[in-house]
Amino acid sequence: MTPSNAPERYYNYAYLDEQTKRMIRRSILKALAIPGYQVPFGSREMPVPYGWGTGGIQLTAAIIGPEDVYKCIDQGADDTTNAVSIRRFFAKVADVETTEDTGQATIIQSRHRIPEKPLKANQVMIFQVPQPEPLRGLEPRETETRAMHAYAEYGLQYVSLYESVSAYGRIATGAGYPVMIEERYLMSPSPIPKFDNPKLNDSEAVLLFGAGREKRIYAVPPHTTVRSLDFDDYPFEVQTWEQSCALCGSEDSYLDEVDLDDAGQKMFVCSDSHHCAERREAGHAGPMAGHALDQSKEPAP
Amino acid sequence: MSQTLDLAKIHPGFLDPVRESQAVFRKVMDAVARPGSVADLAFAVDGPPGLDCAAAAVALTLFDFETPVWLDPALAGGEAEGWIRFHAGCPLTPETSRAAFALVARAQDCPPLSAFNQGDAKYPDRSTTVIVQVAGLEGGEPVVLTGPGIKTETVIAPRGLPHGFWEQLETNNAQFQYGVDVMLVAGQLLLALPRSTRAQIRKG
Amino acid sequence: MAYVSVKGGEKAISNAHRWLEEDRRGDRAIPELSTEQIREQMSLAVDRVMAEGSCYDRDLAALAIKQARGDLPEAVFLLRAYRTTLPRFGASLPIETEDMAVRRRVSAAFKDIPGGQVLGPTFDYTHRLLDFTLAANGETPIEPAPQADEPQAYPMPTIASVFRHEDLLEHEEPTEGAGEPFDLTREPMSFPAGRDQRLQALARGDEGFLLSLAYSSQRGWGSTHPLCGEIRLGEVAVEFVPEELGFPIEVGEITVTECTMLSGSSGSATRAPQYTRGYGLTFGHCERKAMSVAIVDRALRRAEIGERADSPVQDEEFVLYHSDNVEASGFVQHLKLPHYVDFQASLQFIRTLRREFFERQAAMKEAAE
Structure with missing residues (x-):
């Protein structure tokens, strides 16, 4: 293990400076205290582009320690190019062991999938999120959507799902299917296929979501109720x-x-x-x- | 608020701030994610007189120039205040409603939770995190916790809380998304009671 | 094997990066560019990278341009990603552009103004004819610009001082005890945005995006009928008060471009008719950018001035959320990452809809027969 202040390390341990880590850590705690609510945070420029996992990378950098075992997947696969690139980054800057074995990992960072193997209590799942706002496709203004969350006014979302049912005979969303957290906050599960939505409910692991470009962090603690939106006559179903x-x-x-x-x-x-x-x-x-x-x-x- | 510090009197902080703050944070994160579960921060830091080890560890891990901190009268002006200012570099505030964090050393005199920042409708995350030092995390009256992070229920029995604390916590939870987030510390131990947690004194 | 190619793994990435290095270097028979050459001879590129990169360091900007093979948004990204790791000591005192050592100062509002029109180093009035002597021998004899007979006015009067005695231009007094300005590098955007947040976002914003927005405003999409009150380019001192000293010390000198745009305002029941301002300031010599920022700033003041909002340039969320080219470039280009998991979900859906469509058609055909 290289001490964090060893001269050969050009950047701080896990890349981020300590003040940035503290800021992100505070945001994570508030996110866990208000499940499903999007905490604005002072997202930094990362050495990878926005849209390529900067939110997930900042979350990982803020929580990772040398005892962790890190797994990174994209589209469910460990060998996709961007997953390889991010895994290499943390092996280099955080002195961690990396793995492809889901069961061995203590931190799993992912884009677009949740592993098939059920997560465990000693694991933290980190999701890379391109657009944290589930309502953004329906309402482009942040000032409006923030008010909708503040007063739990989610009629717009239900209208949109209803329109989908009347146009296609079913709810059309296949990935990034919106969920309700503890019947209070509407949340985007990130663009995971709806196939993975049931894995969010009553999870054993801590689930953290990071959107770097949009500068939001949100979380689902273990054993939290996560309900995929649906209608009595058009129940939620997976692929x-x-x-x-x-x-x-x-x-x-x-x-x-x-x-x-x-x-x-x-x-x-x-x-x-x-x-x-x-x-x-x-x-x-x-x-x-x-x-x-x-x-x-x-x-x- | 900004008298000069007598550096000779300041206790040391983390020996390896990067590693120790990371290790403390992971324990604290798990405690907040699983309300009522107890984190042991014994490895962290030997705080100044008046400040429990776990409270000191949380201060070094989470406080800085971006977080106004409220100290209760037992801590304000004393050695612990100098230690926090020196190591965390955080501004102190005399107003409970402006505090990002509040440190309460004498639980019996803890201001009502409603006196702290409750967050606002659009930004409920701006509320105060209140850290209360209690006599112990066991041996008090049993309280049943339920809510996010808890599989079925968790029973805790902290000692030395002010009278009516659990009623306050119930009110705090009832006004979700508003509300403070509480951490109870005793010596090296810590447990969290975020606003999402429902607490009920066990009957009978 | 459509998607298998993205599962290239470690080796493919390393090889791709080596190839990139080769391409960056180009023909090895040609001498390699030094960062000093870029700094001195591509100075406006350096200025743009410093301005949008929010980091005043000519050498680092030159290095970023070299590494990015001249792709300026990529160079801006490199500089930002470096900047974000630097420790923060605090905020400097506001720079005083009134005390600028002016190299260029022009106003379009008056034929002549106190201090005079100072053209300085400008492309304006050059004929845009390719100068083949630059290509022929690489070194063109440079005729030094002659010194003026008289020293320039110092401090150079500002456009505001010209208007002052008649009160024709709105006042802009510094807010006493306003505290530190908003800092986008530490806090996310929030709305409604204060002018500090807006001007910081615009100063960091993409020149092309802001230029087009300013142009759209000129063409009537949220027009502010701007007039160029003043552009000034030159050097200003940066001062900082270290906590332990308690008095300001000069930490260096930077080049900035400042622009004030004037727009008429017919006033209201309580407000006398007066000229209003739009303001733009950038690091380095970025005149096109400073002018665009000033026009966009003025357009975004519409609520404060009481103008209707019906154009993109007047919409704060639209402008501020989309002006950052590091965010924009990253997100547009992230579409290159594999999306086959979500695409699989979409494929299934489209196939189902198609099957149902043809079933319906077949049923209709049957019914018709």
Whole structure:
């Protein structure tokens, strides 16, 4: 372990200066005390662009310590380019062990997915959030949406869902599906597929959400009621597939569709790359087990 | 408020501020995420006279020039005040309603929770976090906690709280999204009672 | 294997970055640019990067431009990401542009004003003809500009002082005990925005965005009928009061461009007709930017002055939330990141809608037959 003031370290431990960490830490505590409420915070410029995980990175930097084991995924996969880049960043600036193993990680940073393996009490899940305001698509003004949250006036959201039902016969939102926290604050779960929404409810882990560009932090403590909005006659439902994972045969995980040629041939594979690998190691096999994609993973750094 | 400090009298703060504040924060974060659960901050810091170890650790971890701090009369003007000013560099405020944090060393004389900043409708996060030193986190009358962060219920029994404290906390919770967030500390131990927590004295 | 290419992993990233380095260097037969050359010979690029990067350091800005291969928003981003890690000592005293060592000062409002029109180093009135002698031998003999016969007025009177005796221009008195100004680098934007917050956001804002907004205002989308009261360029001292000393010390000198735009106001029942101002200030020599900021600032004062709001330039949330090119560039370009998980959700939905559409069509066809 390199002491934080060792001369060879050009930046502070975990990149952020201590004052910035304190400011973010205070925001996290307020976010936990008011579940689902968006706390404005003095987001800083990070060495990666806005929109590429700066909120999640700032949250991680504010909480991470050398005893942590860090996992970072994008679209459920550990080997997507941006996840690799962020994982490298923390390995470098925070002296942490990194892992692809969901069960081993103490901090899991994610863009667009929650791992399939149920989270545990010793884990903190950090979501990268592009747009923290669930109502932004319906009302562009922050002054208006902040007032709606202040007085819990969420009629606009229900009208929009109702319009979707009357236009398409169902609620059209497939990702970033809005949720109510403890029946008080309407919250964006970040652009996770609605498939993952049920995992937010009564979670064992602390869930933190960071939006760097929009400068907001919010949180869902463990064992908090998270309800996906719906109507009695149009109940919330998650995505399902007729196919199972081509590599591991999983029938209940979120699947990515991979085109194999220009003629419409395709395969479906788990979006959660570690979940899939773990199942294959345990001897599960799908209809295309042994396919090139199976071997495409590089060894962990 | 800004008399010069007698540096010779100041107790040391964190030995490794980066590491220790991170470790303290993770414990505190977990305590706030799981109201009623007890965090042990024994490793952190030996605070100045009058300030419990856990309160001192929280002060070093969360206070700075951006957070006006209210000190109760037991702490104001004393060695603890000098220590906090020196190590945290925070402004002190005599107004409870302007405080980001309040440190209460003598729980019996704690001002009513409603005297602190309750936040506003659009920015409820601007309310005061009130840190109260109590005689102990066990041995008092049992109180049942429910709410976000608690699976079914958590029973706590802190000792040395002012009369009527739990009624105040109930009022505090009833006015959610407004309200203060409370931390109880005793020696090296800390537990959190954020405004989202419902507390009821156990009957019978 | 449409999406597999994004799962390139560590090696692909490293290789891509090496390739980027090669491209940055270009043909190795050509000597490498030094940051000193950029600082001295690309000085307006340096100024823009310092202004939008919120960091006055010519050498770091030059380095950022070199590293960014001349992509100025990328250079601004590099400088911002460096700036944010610097410890903060406090706020300087307000700079006094009235005491500026002026290099350029022009006013369009009067034929001549006290202190005179000082053209200084300007592209204005140059003929925009490519100067092939610059390309031919790389070094063109420079004819030194002659010294003026008489020393320039000091301090150089401001446009406000010209109007003062007739009270034709609104007063702008410093607020006593106003405390520290809003600081966007430490607090998120909040609305309604004070003028301090607005002017800071505009000073950091993207020159192209602000130029277009100012232009839209001139063309009638929220017009303020601006007139250029004054532009001044020059050097000002920066003073700071260290806590332990208790009196100001000069910590350096910076170049700034300042612009005051004038707009007529017909007044109200309680307010006499008077000229109002829009104000723009930038680091370095950024004249186009300072003028744009002044026009946009004035347009955004519409509530205070009592003007209708029906154009983008008058909408504070629209202007301030979208003027930062580090935020904008990051978010637009984040669309390059994989989105296949959400796209999968959308694909399923579109396929279902299509299936239902064709089922409906088939049913209608059947019914018709």
